[in-house]
Amino acid sequence: MATSLSSAKTRAALSTSARISLQVLVILVMTGVALWLLGKMWSVLWPLVVALLLTTLTWPLARFLRRHGWRPALAASTVTVVSLLVAVGIIVLIAVPVAAQAGELADGVVNGIQKVREWAAGPPLNIGDAQVDSASNAAIDRIQNSVGSIVTATVTGVGTVVSGLVTTILAIFLMFFFLKDGPRFLPWLARQLPGRLAVDVPTVALRSWDTLGAFVRSQAFVGLLDAVFIGVGLWIVGVPLVLPLAVLTFVTAFVPIVGALFAGLVAVLIALVFNGPVDALIVLAIIVAVQQLEGNVFQPMVQSRGLGLHAAVVLLAVTLGGSLAGIVGSLLAVPVAALIAVFWSYLREQLSDPEPDPVPEPEPAVREALTEPEPA
Numbered sequence: 001m002a003t004s005l006s007s008a009k010t011r012a013a014l015s016t017s018a019r020i021s022l023q024v025l026v027i028l029v030m031t032g033v034a035l036w037l038l039g040k041m042w043s044v045l046w047p048l049v050v051a052l053l054l055t056t057l058t059w060p061l062a063r064f065l066r067r068h069g070w071r072p073a074l075a076a077s078t079v080t081v082v083s084l085l086v087a088v089g090i091i092v093l094i095a096v097p098v099a100a101q102a103g104e105l106a107d108g109v110v111n112g113i114q115k116v117r118e119w120a121a122g123p124p125l126n127i128g129d130a131q132v133d134s135a136s137n138a139a140i141d142r143i144q145n146s147v148g149s150i151v152t153a154t155v156t157g158v159g160t161v162v163s164g165l166v167t168t169i170l171a172i173f174l175m176f177f178f179l180k181d182g183p184r185f186l187p188w189l190a191r192q193l194p195g196r197l198a199v200d201v202p203t204v205a206l207r208s209w210d211t212l213g214a215f216v217r218s219q220a221f222v223g224l225l226d227a228v229f230i231g232v233g234l235w236i237v238g239v240p241l242v243l244p245l246a247v248l249t250f251v252t253a254f255v256p257i258v259g260a261l262f263a264g265l266v267a268v269l270i271a272l273v274f275n276g277p278v279d280a281l282i283v284l285a286i287i288v289a290v291q292q293l294e295g296n297v298f299q300p301m302v303q304s305r306g307l308g309l310h311a312a313v314v315l316l317a318v319t320l321g322g323s324l325a326g327i328v329g330s331l332l333a334v335p336v337a338a339l340i341a342v343f344w345s346y347l348r349e350q351l352s353d354p355e356p357d358p359v360p361e362p363e364p365a366v367r368e369a370l371t372e373p374e375p376a
Contacts, residue, residue, distance in 0.1 A: 047167045049332065051174035055182065056213040057220070058083050062179045076179035080172065090251060094244040200350070207342045215335045223253025226260070226294050230267065233286035237279050239271045254331070260291050313337060 038045060058079050065075035186202045193201055231246030239245070249263045264287040272280035314334055321333025 046328075047170040047174060050167065050171040051178060052212060053216055053335075054083070054171060054175045055178040056209070056216045058175070058179065059182070059213070072180045072183075076176050079179055080176045083175075084172070090247055093247050097241055097244050200346070204343060204346050207346065208339050211338045211342050212335055215338060219254055222294055223250045226250065226253050226290055229290045229293075230263075230287060233290070234267060234271075234283065237271065237282055237286070238275060239267070239279065239283060240274050241270055245270070260294075264288075264291070 061082070062075050062079045065078060066072060070078070186205060189205065190198045190202045227246040227250035230249050231242055234242045234245055245263070245267050248266065249260075252260065252263045264284070267287060268280050268284050271283040314337070317333040317337040318330055321329035321331075321336070323329070325332075
């Protein structure tokens, strides 16, 4: 027997779908407006984000000093100065050994280029000196014709460096104030908000702070694993400057994708210059293997446990962030996803119905009476 559609139910379904679609559209428009406003304020927000990440990394030391009787200003000043000294020490640890072997490195680069040229002159490429000179002249002519573009790119690069320097200085000052006055922020925020917001906003902020701390600690742990494994591999192969390369690997681990590529390129170049192409290929294989383990095993596992996110969510967040905002998007994708998860979890807690009280367990005597078989 054929059945016909109910016109009343159909109109109700269409009306519900239209209402939900309108609500979703309003939410998307408001999200777009919020992102547009964030983009307009990015010059202020970026130092704030960097300062928050630095504060989560240095807060355990400041908290330890405060618990042992140090005044907040003194503890914050000490931690800030120690952090700057550590940063300078890392730079010196990388720069001094490289500068000490700069002559050997320059000679090795020249020899490496000569070896590549001799290899290209032989089979199967058979590139002669005339072809090399012709390519060099063409490259020189192209550079000369692109002087204006090079000057523009140089000016842009200088502006980027200055902007990065200003951002770093501002982030350091903000970190000091966060370390000094951070514990007083949530009580102050609760006094400024009306009604239920005085409870909800500080609670979400506190959970977000814990999540950011877990992100920074997990990222540092993953970077340490990369530095140890790659450093051991370089030491086994016999590549010089092992310690600076390991430190560089750890530091650049905080910048996803590009940091690993840069550190790996430097390690392969030094192996090529000092040890030759065979060892350079071995170093390349070691770096690729470690990066694959880090990207597909270490980082998703550590961050999924520390942030409460599934490993697949971490991978998708990094991919989406990189496609939307490049390096900065890759760096902030995981903590942003974790903060969204924190907000969603708290929202679900507030919107969920309270669970019914559990039925109390009967006393042992009552339980025996209930389970005792009835007489025949």
